[in-house]
Amino acid sequence: MAERSWSFSNVFQSMFRGAEQITEDTWDDLETALISADFGPEITDAILGELRAQVDRHRVTEVKELRRMLRESIEERLAAFDPTLHLSERPAVILVVGVNGVGKTTTIGKFARYLKTFDKKIVVGAADTFRAAAVEQLATWADRAGVDIVRPQQQGQDPASVAFQTVERAKNDDFDIAIIDTAGRLQTKGGLMDELSKVRRVVEKQSPIAEVLLVLDATTGQNGLAQAEAFIEHAGVTGLVLTKLDGSAKGGFVLSVQQKTGLPIKLVGQGEGIGDLTGFTPHVFAQQLIG
Numbered sequence: 038m039a040e041r042s043w044s045f046s047n048v049f050q051s052m053f054r055g056a057e058q059i060t061e062d063t064w065d066d067l068e069t070a071l072i073s074a075d076f077g078p079e080i081t082d083a084i085l086g087e088l089r090a091q092v093d094r095h096r097v098t099e100v101k102e103l104r105r106m107l108r109e110s111i112e113e114r115l116a117a118f119d120p121t122l123h124l125s126e127r128p129a130v131i132l133v134v135g136v137n138g139v140g141k142t143t144t145i146g147k148f149a150r151y152l153k154t155f156d157k158k159i160v161v162g163a164a165d166t167f168r169a170a171a172v173e174q175l176a177t178w179a180d181r182a183g184v185d186i187v188r189p190q191q192q193g194q195d196p197a198s199v200a201f202q203t204v205e206r207a208k209n210d211d212f213d214i215a216i217i218d219t220a221g222r223l224q225t226k227g228g229l230m231d232e233l234s235k236v237r238r239v240v241e242k243q244s245p246i247a248e249v250l251l252v253l254d255a256t257t258g259q260n261g262l263a264q265a266e267a268f269i270e271h272a273g274v275t276g277l278v279l280t281k282l283d284g285s286a287k288g289g290f291v292l293s294v295q296q297k298t299g300l301p302i303k304l305v306g307q308g309e310g311i312g313d314l315t316g317f318t319p320h321v322f323a324q325q326l327i328g
């Protein structure tokens with residue numbers, strides 16, 4: 038399996054090179070590795086406590102056993118959250134929210150392509166109307182993914198009206214899924230949240246909202262999470278998308294972000310290409326993380 042930047046397995050390889058038996062150093066090294074992978078202090082302590090107890094109980098002495106136990110512990114913790122996307126409404130309306138530059142538009146492009154492989158008919162809506170470039174960027178992705186787009190009629194048009202028109206188009210033309218791109222400016226948090234509530238209200242007049250996906254940049258770790266707090270409090274988020282894991286050494290963020298927010302990760306972005314988005318499978322992720 039290819040080594041990934043967020044993977045923990047190279048840490049393991051170097052940490053335990055030559056060492057086959059568990060010693061006090063093993064625990065110190067494991068603690069350092071968990072912290073540097075951004076698991077956060079609480080989860081690090083919890084995992085260490087659990088593993089120490091198991092090692093004592095079963096009289097485990099080998100590092101490779103410890104590695105298996107760590108993998109299982111992480112998988113179990115990841116699996117406490119349900120990553121299923123709920124897209125059974127027709128149309129299923131998805132709002133994509135998050136701060137600037139985290140990868141919302143890119144994610145929508147990749148996600149649209151991913152859903153197309155399930156033969157879904159998709160329209161995307163450019164409700165980030167303040168930057169002409171944002172609309173063009175979404176249009177480029179829509180083109181690549183081979184899906185339709187609803188654009189604002191003029192720059193600065195009310196985002197809620199673009200969202201409305203997108204859902205209207207989805208209903209009239211029998212689309213399965215409408216994905217709406219929103220603005221990510223943080224400067225006026227209050228204004229942004231009001232704008233987002235208006236988008237929600239207007240959309241809900243026509244159709245229930247199936248998913249509100251909050252996009253987080255994995256390279257910013259805990260810091261990025263603090264910036265996204267307002268969305269978690271006010272936007273009715275139903276799931277998380279973690280982007281840029283390919284450029285991150287912080288695979289542990291995946292676990293800490295779920296536990297901190299109480300929200301499931303539903304999609305993971307691992308590159309800038311159209312194919313670089315996957316669903317989230319705890320078993321696969323734990324395997325890739327720990328090796």
Ligand SMILES: Nc1nc2c(ncn2[C@@H]2O[C@H](COP(=O)(O)OP(=O)(O)OP(=O)(O)O)[C@@H](O)[C@H]2O)c(=O)[nH]1
Binds near residue numbers: 135138282
């Ligand atoms: N390496 C990597 N880069 C990514 C990934 N997802 C997005 N990017 C890059 O992140 C940058 C920002 O992505 P956008 O999609 O424009 O982000 P946005 O949230 O829509 O930004 P605003 O519209 O300004 O709010 C781009 O250069 C993307 O190519 C990913 O999974 N991996």
